[in-house]
Amino acid sequence: MTAPLAPAIVLDRATFSYGGTPSLVGVTASIGAGDAVALIGPNGSGKSTLLKGMLGLVPLVDGTVSVLGAQPRAVLGRIGYLPQSDELDPEFPVSLAQVVMMGRYRALGLARWPGKSDRQAVAEALEKVGLADQGGRRFGDLSGGQQQRGILARALTGQPQILLLDEPFNGLDRTNREALLATLKGLREEGVTVVTSTHDLELAREACTHVMLLNRHVVAFGPLESTLTLPQIERTFEDVGVEIDQHMVTTLPHEHG
Amino acid sequence: MTLADIAAAFSLPFMARSLTAIVVLSLVGAIIGVIINLRDLEFISDGLAHSVFPGLVIGYVMAGTDGLLIGALIAAVIAAVLLTFVARRGVGSDAGIAVVLASMFSLGVVLVSREDGYVSQLEQLLFGRLLTVTDSQLWQIVVVSLVALALVLLTWRGQVFHAFDAAGFRAAGFRALAYDLVLNIAIALVVVAGSQAIGNLLVLALLIVPAAVARLVTRRLGWLAPIAALVSAASGVVGLLVSYQASVVHGLSASPSATVVLVLIVVYLAVLGGYSVVRWCSLRRAVTARSEESAAHRHTEAARS
Numbered sequence: 253m254t255a256p257l258a259p260a261i262v263l264d265r266a267t268f269s270y271g272g273t274p275s276l277v278g279v280t281a282s283i284g285a286g287d288a289v290a291l292i293g294p295n296g297s298g299k300s301t302l303l304k305g306m307l308g309l310v311p312l313v314d315g316t317v318s319v320l321g322a323q324p325r326a327v328l329g330r331i332g333y334l335p336q337s338d339e340l341d342p343e344f345p346v347s348l349a350q351v352v353m354m355g356r357y358r359a360l361g362l363a364r365w366p367g368k369s370d371r372q373a374v375a376e377a378l379e380k381v382g383l384a385d386q387g388g389r390r391f392g393d394l395s396g397g398q399q400q401r402g403i404l405a406r407a408l409t410g411q412p413q414i415l416l417l418d419e420p421f422n423g424l425d426r427t428n429r430e431a432l433l434a435t436l437k438g439l440r441e442e443g444v445t446v447v448t449s450t451h452d453l454e455l456a457r458e459a460c461t462h463v464m465l466l467n468r469h470v471v472a473f474g475p476l477e478s479t480l481t482l483p484q485i486e487r488t489f490e491d492v493g494v495e496i497d498q499h500m501v502t503t504l505p506h507e508h509g
Numbered sequence: 510m511t512l513a514d515i516a517a518a519f520s521l522p523f524m525a526r527s528l529t530a531i532v533v534l535s536l537v538g539a540i541i542g543v544i545i546n547l548r549d550l551e552f553i554s555d556g557l558a559h560s561v562f563p564g565l566v567i568g569y570v571m572a573g574t575d576g577l578l579i580g581a582l583i584a585a586v587i588a589a590v591l592l593t594f595v596a597r598r599g600v601g602s603d604a605g606i607a608v609v610l611a612s613m614f615s616l617g618v619v620l621v622s623r624e625d626g627y628v629s630q631l632e633q634l635l636f637g638r639l640l641t642v643t644d645s646q647l648w649q650i651v652v653v654s655l656v657a658l659a660l661v662l663l664t665w666r667g668q669v670f671h672a673f674d675a676a677g678f679r680a681a682g683f684r685a686l687a688y689d690l691v692l693n694i695a696i697a698l699v700v701v702a703g704s705q706a707i708g709n710l711l712v713l714a715l716l717i718v719p720a721a722v723a724r725l726v727t728r729r730l731g732w733l734a735p736i737a738a739l740v741s742a743a744s745g746v747v748g749l750l751v752s753y754q755a756s757v758v759h760g761l762s763a764s765p766s767a768t769v770v771l772v773l774i775v776v777y778l779a780v781l782g783g784y785s786v787v788r789w790c791s792l793r794r795a796v797t798a799r800s801e802e803s804a805a806h807r808h809t810e811a812a813r814s
Contacts, residue, residue: 328682335676345728354670358681362663
């Protein structure tokens with residue numbers, strides 16, 4: 253065993269709200285550096301809110317959030333974020349390489365032009381997601397899975413220590429799914445902390461070390477084996493469960509879309 | 510009209526000033542228009558144009574032609590800030606923009622209608638006087654346009670990122686509010702620069718049409734601004750010449766700024782027509798190819814059984 257590292261993300265009774273009823277209440281958790289956490293819960297359970305909260309994009313109305321020992325907004329350059337990709341305009345006139353280069357814009361500032369090191373970072377990121385030869389293609393012409401990997405490459409150009417992924421496996425075919433899993437595995441080996449929301453329990457088992465079950469609050473949080481259990485999942489999805497002939501049936505919204 | 514005629518026309522001092530004004534405005538409008546197009550801000554641009562109008566009127570009422578610039582500048586900054594916040598509301602923001610647009614425009618009309626001979630003044634403010642641009646007005650146009658251009662070029666990359674993926678943009682640490690504000694001020698400045706020459710309403714065409722043409726012609730980001738600028742400047746020159754020819758040679762007084770806009774619209778319609786034909790042909794090719802493929806497939810299946 254190596255010496256325990258400082259935790260990457262610490263939440264203490266964190267409550268997030270867009271105004272009105274809080275979307276997520278009283279989250280207390282410590283996510284270790286190099287851990288991979290799956291956020292699992294029904295639609296509207298606060299998975300996306302928690303990810304955005306870790307970026308400082310959702311108002312924190314109570315408690316504290318500390319990322320890499322600081323306020324989230326102060327360390328954004330070290331966090332990579334993959335938003336849900338279904339909102340991107342397929343007609344937008346950009347190439348894949350241009351999209352990935354966007355990951356360097358913040359560091360470039362207003363007046364500096366992208367240089368050799370930036371282009372190299374783009375090439376390396378494309379390589380990591382398995383799209384090395386696709387940079388010149390128009391982003392909208394790529395398949396949904398390739399677009400998803402392209403956005404991941406954008407998040408990787410800053411060589412983040414933390415990667416936050418919002419439903420990255422939604423609607424992916426097997427090829428893209430395998431490619432994305434391989435990329436995530438490589439990143440974890442480099443010591444990157446990963447937090448991903450997902451509907452896919454199988455995927456959580458394959459790619460994650462820890463699980464956080466959410467339903468507007470934390471139902472359970474801990475190592476995969478002891479947390480991803482049937483009773484815990486039933487508790488998490490109780491809102492969408494139905495009782496038939498005295499048996500509790502929960503409807504797990506699986507990969508759709 | 511020969512080249513010599515064109516050279517002769519533009520050697521007239523008033524025509525040289527008009528030409529400079531229209532070229533500067535069309536180049537700057539086209540480049541900023543690319544961002545307006547990518548970010549779908551056509552309606553807010555319309556709101557900004559209408560909101561600059563009462564500033565023009567107040568400036569004119571207080572200090573005549575010399576007051577136009579300062580009045581418009583003050584209105585531009587107020588309108589840009591106001592509309593930035595109205596547009597951030599997301600749901601219902603179109604209604605908010607429409608309310609600002611209509612109220613500002615009405616305010617301008619009420620104010621100008623108190624003046625004597627207001628119909629001709631209203632016409633001048635709305636549709637511009639391209640042929641009577643003075644030296645000092647030309648300087649104002651150039652300086653205000655260049656400030657607007659600088660604001661957009663400095664934030665260009667961020668504006669494109671924001672247009673493509675607003676969530677990713679904010680997550681990367683960019684301040685969306687600052688970018689919105691800078692862009693809206695730049696748009697309002699182009700409206701200010703263009704108001705006296707092209708007119709408060711027609712200047713909108715210089716912001717919106719060239720970029721729309723470029724979007725039809727290319728799917729590459731790097732080509733949008735050069736194509737929009739070329740289309741816009743060429744239409745400006747052609748429109749000015751057509752209007753000169755009509756007025757001077759044929760005695761038909763045609764508003765030069767409206768002629769410029771009409772030339773732009775003709776270019777847009779021609780390109781849209783060409784684009785539709787190309788698209789239809791490629792769709793047809795794809796459909797034919799697919800049906801031939803499936804026919805061949807059926808043929809092999811039949812041969813096999």
